[in-house]
Amino acid sequence: MASDTRSDTLPDLLPPLVEPAGSLTPEEIQRYSRHLIIPEVGMEGQLRLKNARVLVIGAGGLGSPALLYLAAAGVGTLGIVDDDVVEASNLQRQVVHGVSDVGRTKAASARDSIRELNPAVDVVLHEVRLDASNALEIFAGYDLILDGTDNFATRYLVNDAAALLGKPYVWGSILRFDGQVSVFWDAHGPNYRDLYPEAPPAGSVPSCAEGGVLGVLCAQIGSVMVNEAVKLITGIGRTLLGRVLIFDALEMSWRELRVRKDPDAAPITGLADYEAFCGVAPAPGSEAGAPAVSAVELAGMLAARQPGDSGFELIDVREPGEYGIVSIPGARLVPKGRILSGEALAELPRDKDLVLHCKSGARSAAVLAYLQQEGYTRVKHLDGGILAWIRQVEPDKPVY
Structure with a gap:
């Protein structure tokens, strides 16, 4: 970022962008009267705005x-x-x-x-x-x-x-x-x-x-x-x-x-x-064969999971405020920032499947890519995020 404490190379006043229009109607004169009586704006300024x-x-x-x-x-x-x-x-x-x-x-x-x-x-x-x-x-x-x-x-x-x-x-x-x-x-x-x-x-x-x-x-x-x-x-x-x-x-x-x-x-x-x-790439779940699950598939996985089953973990990478509004049953909150900083890596096991989700899929895709770079091989994310979950599985949940 190029910054300075001086602005002497910039013009104090710039020329008006627009030429004045021809005239104002009586109705416009009444409407804009509080502009017209300001000396710096006046009739000419208002005509420029009109044009x-x-x-x-x-x-x-x-x-x-x-x-x-x-x-x-x-x-x-x-x-x-x-x-x-x-x-x-x-x-x-x-x-x-x-x-x-x-x-x-x-x-x-x-x-x-x-x-x-x-x-x-x-x-x-x-x-x-x-x-x-x-x-x-x-x-x-x-x-x-x-x-x-x-x-x-x-x-x-x-x-x-x-x-x-x-x-x-x-x-x-x-x-x-x-x-x-x-x-x-x-x-x-x-x-x-x-x-x-x-x-x-x-x-x-x-x-x-x-x-x-x-x-x-x-x-x-x-x-x-x-x-x-x-x-x-x-x-x-x-x-x-x-x-x-x-x-x-x-x-x-x-x-x-x-x-x-x-x-x-x-x-x-x-x-x-x-x-x-800007480094914006397609979400992994948007490409054929990418590691993603649909909301319906995730619902089936959660329904089949038995008490104490450690086969997979559902990780919510949103912020605490979002989690407080609406969440998927069984999801564990680990915000994206803590993961990308490396702080939370010890909380994410490598010996079981991880399913990540966020609001729409963008943040979970970024976390998925980061975890793959860190050597995680058993990780997927929820295509469409919790919004897809609400549309397809729990439509009575609030959308934010």
Whole structure:
């Protein structure tokens, strides 16, 4: 990570991203009057917002408040990239969705909320998985990108596509009680690779689905992201280009990290295989002949096991909080971190079969690969994790 205590190589003010639209209607003047009387925004700034096209990657935790406040601010066109559907567990933090939206696509649900808030906003849906084959084409139609994704492969993709097209983007990240937010613009300053030149080892950083997130943290970081978007569009204030804000919700404290462009970094000349770059490999259970069991097979194994039978052990590699919500009968909790650090290896016998499981199969696959490297030969994992178990075996158990 290239950091510095100076930012004198960065411009104090960036030019406005967008030219002003022609005019506001009387209804728009009334709606945006509190903006219009701010000298730094005024009529010209509001006309720039009206003419702006902003793409939001993800209508989830960060995308929810960002989309709502961008719409409320009067951004003329909002694009939404999301191929996921609304689940009940999303509603704790993804405030753009409601109970009636469960099962709907997130993009369509967000569009309807935006239309209810501000019918003048044009909403464009991209209900696809963002990847190297479509990112440049999608990004080309927008002035600014907001990245609210929760995986490193997509973050590097967004960074590189934005750099190739010369576009700025606002980045946010959240986990548990911690948040980060910054602006990256390769044409004027650092990009995401200057902050994170190398992706962390696969599985070393839990996702929100694995580690949890305080719901209100999404609003705290998402609102800062919108604040930066408004400044970039209108050309006012000092942006977070070259700075990362780090927020601790438990301590209610903000600190700032300066980031500078790495002069020795290789230029970005094209898109790549980002899952390979981030070390994301297919789960062992996803390939023919790989050491995995289905939920139905595991249920049969558990049913056939006699009291005192030591033929196999079912190891739950999730976190204690997850285990407390829902568990598979007979599973023993040994969290992934303790195994990958080597601390718990002595607790895992080599002379019997081990069946690992997590929530969806990703973490148990990582642990399986590690144990194989350590010489374990009698190890499998549950394909699809406890979610598959709930769907196929115990549908009355809660899904989280």
